[in-house]
Amino acid sequence: MPPTSYIGSDGFEHQVSPASPLPVDIATATLSVTADGVEIKNDSGNPIPTLTGLEIPAHDYIDLSYTGSNLTGVVYKDGGSGGTTVATLTLAYDGSNNLISVTKS
Numbered sequence: 001m002p003p004t005s006y007i008g009s010d011g012f013e014h015q016v017s018p019a020s021p022l023p024v025d026i027a028t029a030t031l032s033v034t035a036d037g038v039e040i041k042n043d044s045g046n047p048i049p050t051l052t053g054l055e056i057p058a059h060d061y062i063d064l065s066y067t068g069s070n071l072t073g074v075v076y077k078d079g080g081s082g083g084t085t086v087a088t089l090t091l092a093y094d095g096s097n098n099l100i101s102v103t104k105s
Contacts, residue, residue, distance in 0.1 A: 054104045057086040070097060 061080050065073035074089040092101045 054089070054102065056104075059086050 056076050059076040059078050061077040061083060063075040064071060070093050072091050075085055076087040077083040078086050088105045090103045090105065091099060094100050
């Protein structure tokens with residue numbers, strides 16, 4: 001898969017490939033989406049929560065959805081943007097915008 005690029009908060013273009021995570025700021029945590037899966041870390045860099053058991057099948061496209069500034073959905077597809085959905089993550093937050101759950105369907 002060729003790398004894709006995005007404009008970071010520093011204003012520069014960054015390359016993202018399956019070997020390097022795409023960080024997404026979600027309040028006081030960082031969600032990193034890679035070809036290998038999802039990792040969530042708090043501001044201290046400690047993983048929270050562990051996503052063991054939420055294996056994501058092979059995919060070549062990830063669609064992110066937001067409610068306000070909160071990441072609320074991650075859709076994994078195989079076959080590009082119009083391909084078959086292979087997994088969906090739904091992220092829930094409490095009233096203080098703290099991530100409280102991740103559900104795979």
